[in-house]
Amino acid sequence: MQRITKGKGIHFPKNSNEATIVVDQSGKISYMNQHACQIFGLTEKNIKDYQINHLLPDIVLDKVEEGAITQLFAKHSSGKQFPLLFRTNYFSLGEHPYFFISFFDLKENNPFSELVDLKFALDESTIVAFTDKHGVIQYVNDKFCEVSKYGREELLGKDHRIINSGYHSKEFMSHLWKTISSGKVWSGEIKNKAKDGTYYWVDTTIVPFLDEHGKPYKFLAIRKEITDYKRVVEELKKSMQELVDLKFALDTSSIVAITDQKGMIKFVNEQFSNISKYSKEELLGKDHRIINSGHHSKEFFKDLWKTISSGKVWKGEIKNKAKDGSYYWVDTTIVPFLDEEGKPYQYLAIRYEITERKKVEVQLQQMMTKIIDVQEEERKRLSRNLHDGIGQNLYSHLISINILQSQVEHPLIDQLQVEATELIEEVRKISQELRPSVLDDLGLVPAIRSYLIRYSDHYKIDVQFDCYLNVRLTANKEITIYRIIQEALTNIRKYAETEKVSVTLREAEDTLRVVIEDMGKGFDVSNTNRGVGLFSMDERAKSVGGDLLIQSEIGKGTKILLEVPL
Incomplete structure (x- = not known):
């Protein structure tokens, strides 16, 4: 390393246009002229404790080539980074070596300014490498080392096989090399392997530098890391494939x-067209009234629309009408899509045809109704047999016992009279349970009053009965309501642990509403398996087109609501 030796003193003119700094061997700034102070935002007074690394953080003085123009990034006193070109020379004062650094101010129309700024921007954002015509690496920037995790010394003199991931085929690499060796620019995405074994993707452009014969003598490779982008793309591909698979499965199995937001149809799949027998063109732009069967009430659709327009999912079964006039049932789920304000902007309806299931349900209901009818007929027959057969015979025996008792006094005759009377009462009670004659003779309301009186007297439970019914119902409906009240009161007696019950019959327009309520211990409806009694009540309600609802809460009693069309 050549050194310039000066005399015992050295002086630098303060009005020099060149920015200069003198640094001792430890890196401490000994002198800084006014121009240099301006560049770094300092004064000659406050440089006393400054080291050269405060101004040029990346400089290594012993490794800087003397006399060569070097570019580094300087640090202003405000903390801002900016590019600088400088040249370093060495001299000594006595036995003390110094570094003399002169700067080119790139702000003063220096021809290197744009190039230096460009290199700064490139190094900050881009992976840069130069290779010779054989592909041997001659230069890499810091970004290359950062991403590949190799040191500069490990990369220089090697070719790019050092970061080969093995992902790309031989044909891929052969085409790349053929392109650039013919003097053409190559662009593409490459998967590389870092020193630690991790993989990274780079969007790469390789530019050949050509000699006077048009032959490449070196190559510039500019790369942009796109690992996260490729990961997102792969995830999107997977998501898209999942969506495609989901759509295929949905289109195959469902009506979509x-x-x-106004209910106008924007899309239907093939299944929708197939089952409704309308073409897509006939459906798009219409609302679902085009397939309305008229089966459901206005209140049904009001509730549906109120639910989905509030942003909630609606589920239920709907009977629709196809173009040819045939009817079909669908199990439907309608999902609102919400905007940033939480308001629905469109709705997705997914339906599964359940026409056959509904037919089976109807058949089962018809069978259940027949079973209930047969059961009631059998109860009626047994009731009459008990009342007219065994009951009358027992009554005849009681008359005979009474006659004998008037003629002969004996304790056994008195006992026979008591037992015969008890048997007659028991038979009458069983006959009433099987089929109360008052129900057939006088109708529902007198039958219920009679039953409640006996129930209250026998079980000591106070029953409040309110009735607002002014018409006779069909026999099936009357026996159904009677049996449900009977079953409900039996359950209350067994499980409710209460002394008060209310039974209400109220006629409202075309519906009879029956409410049986107690204030007993209640139960958890969701965790209770429906026994024979509850199942029987539900099936009886269905048999006459009615609806049964059971509401209960532990500690707050139970309410049974029955609605039967008049």
């Missing part, structure tokens, strides 16, 4: 429609 999308409507706007």
Whole structure:
């Protein structure tokens, strides 16, 4: 290393246009002229404790080539980074070596300014490498080392096989090399392998530098890391494939429609067209009234629309009408899609045809109704047999016992009279349970009053009965209501642990509403398996087109609501 030796003193003119700094061997700044102070935002007074690394953080003085123009990034006193070109020379004062650094101010129309700024931007954002014509690496920037995790010394003199991931085929690499060796620019995405074994993707452009014969003598490779982008793309591909698979499965198995916020159909799949027998063109732009069967009430659809327009999912079964006039049932789920304000902007309706299931349900219901009818007929027959047969015979025996008792006094005759009377009462009670004659003779309301009186007297439970019914119902409906009240009161007696019950019959327009309520211990409806009694009540309600609802809460009693069309 050549050194310039000066005399015992050295002086630098303060009005020099060149920015200069003198640094001792330890890196401490000994002198800084006014121009240099301006560049770094300092004064000559406050440089006393400054080291050269405060101004040029990356400089290594012993490794800087003397006399060569070097570019580094300087640090202003404000903390801002900026590029600088400088040249370093060495001299000594006595036995003390110094570094003399002169700067080119790139802000003063220096021809290197744009190039230096460009290199700074490139190094900050891009992976850069130069290779010779054989592909041997001659230069890499810091970004290359950062991403590949190799040191610069490990990369220089090697070719790019050092970061080969093995992902790409031989044909891929052969095409790349053929392109650039013919003097053409190559662009593409490459998967590389870092020193620690991790993989990374780079969007790469390789530019050949050509000699006077048009032959490449070196190559510039500019790369942009796109690992996260490729990961996102792969995840999107997987998601898209999952969506495609889901759509295929949905289209194969389900009836799908999308409507706007007003209910106008924007999309239907093939299954929708197949089952409704309308073409897509006939459906798009219409609302679902085009397939309305008229089976459901206005209140049904009001509730549906109120649910989905509030942003909630609606589920239920709907009977629709196809173009040819045939009817079909669908199990439907309607999902609102919400905007950033939480308001629905479209709806997705997914339906499964359940026409056959509904037919089976109807058949089962008809069978259950027949079973209930047969059961009631059998009860009626047994009731009459007990009352007219065994009951009358027992009554005849009681008359005979009474006659004998008037003629002969004996304790056994008195006992026979008591037992015969008890048997007659028991038979009458069983006959009433099987089929109360008052129900057939006088109708529902007198039958219920009679039953409640006996129930209250026998079980000591106070029953409040309110009735607002002014018409006679069909025999099936009357016996159904009677049996449900009977079953409900039996359950209350067994499980409710209460002394008060209310039974209400109220006629409202075309519906009879029956409410049986107690204030007993209640139960958890969701965790209770429906026994024979509850199942029987539910099936009886269905047999006459009615609805049964049971509401109960532990400690707050139970309410049974029955609605039967008049």
